[in-house]
Amino acid sequence: MKLDLLLIIVAVGISLPGSEAGVTEEQMWSAGKLMRDVCLPKYPKVTVEVADGIRNGQIPNNKDSNCYINCVLEMMQAIKKGKFQVEASLKQMDVLLPDSYKPEYRQGINTCKDSTVGLKNAPNCDPAHALLSCLKSNIKVFVFP
Structure with missing residues (x-):
């Protein structure tokens, strides 16, 4: 339900007059907040402070944090069953990021395309940690909800 709401918000935001250049940073963070609000309650050991740290690039490597990251990445359609979904990520990037972010993210996504290869998802969500790291x-301008 919340994912449907997210997609509607993003679609409406993109189709508003004057938004032909892609989403604004405000719209991007609003979409990210919805994802975060869905995933945080699933992992009660991941506090708001830990999630804020991840958003700021401090990525702990433990089961709860990794599985929280996996949850958000799955909502972004960037990862599925521990496999990096490169084509889906590129499509989502076009929808969820402002145009100024896209060239660097496109390059980062292509650079990281093999970062989950050979990693097992269960039980610790290791591919999500590897991909986000x-x-x-x-990517110089790191963005994560």
């Missing part, structure tokens, strides 16, 4: 290392 790779993206953070390869």
